Amino acid sequence: MRRLCCFLALLLMTVPVAGAQHTQHADSRAIEFPDVPGYHTLVCDLHTHTVFSDGSVWPDIRVQEALRDGLDCLAITDHIEYQPHIEDIPHPDRNRSYDLAAQVVERMMEDEQEEAENEEAEGEEEADENEEENVPLLVLRGAEITRAMPPGHINAVLLGDVNPVRVDSSADAIREANRQGAFVFWNHPSWPAQKPDAIAELTDMHRELIAEGLLHGIEVVNEQWYSDEALQIALDHNLAILGTSDIHGLIDWTFDVPGGGHRSATLVFATDRSLEAIGEAFRMRRTVAWFKDILIGRPEHVQPLIEASLSIKTAEYGEDNSVLHVAIENTSDAAFTLRNRSEYTFADATDLIVLEAHAVTWLEVKTGERGFRHDLVFEVLNAVTAPSTHPEWALTIEVEEMRESEAEEEGE
Ligand SMILES: [Zn+2]
Ligand SMILES: [Zn+2]
Known part of the structure; x- marks a missing residue:
């Protein structure tokens, strides 16, 4: 536990706070972009898996990877319907992987709080009032609604409760996610397993979802894959432009981090470092996908970043x-x-x-x-x-x- 405290202390020094400039992360693998006028540039991965669906790791590993990568926010989005480990890990509560990830961060916060109080008692620095700004990582409750095409795989993040999203009809699942105020996006629309020509294309169902305001974003980048057609769909239909890792194994191996690689991610331009501000940024589509050495987004977001x-x-x-x-x-x-x-x-x-x-x-x-x-x-x-x-x-x-x-x- 002591080791964790020291690790946390080091991390907190590198977490960007309101009004402050980003400093060079001590760990060079941390994904780092400067803030832009009016907004903090938050690094987010909105699509990850654990053993609670078809991933290979326990949720705490997702948190540790995210901290090493300097992420501001991480969504745990296990498949609701696809459950290959269900006999080994029965979990009728589909919130379980999120809860375990969030608990890791909570425990870090408690340790940090304790340390800060001790320091305060010793007359050192005052404990910071703004808790969310100081959270080492914002964990988003999410789920992957995993269906055949259409609609294919749909992610919902910023959910309140995953269980009510577990219903038969995919349209009802998407409606329930929206009822909870979630940010809902179309995953890997060019995935050859569901679209053999790898050309992302809206179906009538997608058009209806967009028209009803139930689909808010699209993965232009998923893991190592990019889609020009998905980018055009985002631009034509005012969807958020997203890049995600869709990690199942280890970030280090999938993205060759030891060799200088980085996970695919989304830069989110938010007024502060909070779940509320992230939600607002999603609604206003203030995102840029970060993929290999490439920044993908609308001119009004890419230009200030350059x-x-x-x-x-x-x-x-x-x-x-x-x-x-x-x-x-x-x-x-x-x-x-x-x-x-x-x-x-x-x-x-x-x-x-x-x-x-x-x-x-x-x-x-x-x-x-x-x-x-x-x-x-x-x-x-x-x-x-x-x-x-x-x-x-x-x-x-x-x-x-x-x-x-x-x-x-x-x-x-
Ligand atoms: Zn998927
Ligand atoms: Zn996935």
């Missing part, structure tokens, strides 16, 4: 020439691949530039003539805002050493 991730550190001219040396910092987990769309060319790069994650990259811009202000524009190839569509990153570089000549020109 701008929050990349910034100019310095810009200075070489001695007696007009080559501008620009340092660009990337504070995100994504290695950005940019294609030059400006009038300038570069002395040390082709039109393709890679800005590695959490690093500063230098670029030599041939400006022709020394000047104060230069506009660059890049196509961001590792961000996708619609099928085959990449956003642009436009930036204006101001060269401090040239500020005076700029003032002189303006004075003339």
Whole structure:
């Protein structure tokens, strides 16, 4: 138990809180993106399994993996109907896997509280009032409504009670999830087992569910799989764009974390770090899927994330020439691949530039003539805002050493 306390203390230091900047996680495997103006960037995995359906691990392992990955929220979404371990693990209460996962976090909170009280008694720091902001991980009660097509597999998260969702008719199950205020989305719509051509396509049932406001999101990314058609469906029907791990085994093995990989996940832009704010973000569709090195989302969500991730550190001219040396910092987990769309060319790069994650990259811009202000524009190839569509990153570089000549020109 002591070991857990120390582990928790370390984690709490790295949990983002309102008003504070994200700090570099001590553990480099943690998924890390900067906040965007007005919102916290929360890292969420909304689709995971345990031994309480067809997963291979006890729910506490899902929590430990999520903490290592720096997740803000984790949904436990065991299949309601598909129960291959039911003889070994009978569980008439379908909330059981969520309860066990939530208990792990509660116990961590209790230990932390105890430690904080001891410290307070010793005259050290005051215990933090805002509990939810300090929860090491928000666990979402969820379930996978597991049916043949249509509707296929449907996840419901932010449920109040999984048991009433266990009914014969899939439409009734989806209705019950909505009655509980859950966020409901279509899983792996391009899964070849249910759609042999792997082309995601709405059926009449899906159209009706969307028209009635009962289906709110769609997995554009599931585990290692991506679907352009699912992205187009999300855009055409105002569904949240989601990426999930759908993990059954171990995150480390499925996503090769030791080799530098990461789970597929969803970035959620929420006003604070609470279940309520996450629910609101889902309703407003403020999500971006994080898949391999790629960010997938609507322009209004991807663009601020790119701008929050990349910034100019310095810009200075070489001695007696007009080559501008620009340092660009990337504070995100994504290695950005940019294609030059400006009038300038570069002395040390082709039109393709890679800005590695959490690093500063230098670029030599041939400006022709020394000047104060230069506009660059890049196509961001590792961000996708619609099928085959990449956003642009436009930036204006101001060269401090040239500020005076700029003032002189303006004075003339
Ligand atoms: Zn499924
Ligand atoms: Zn699943």
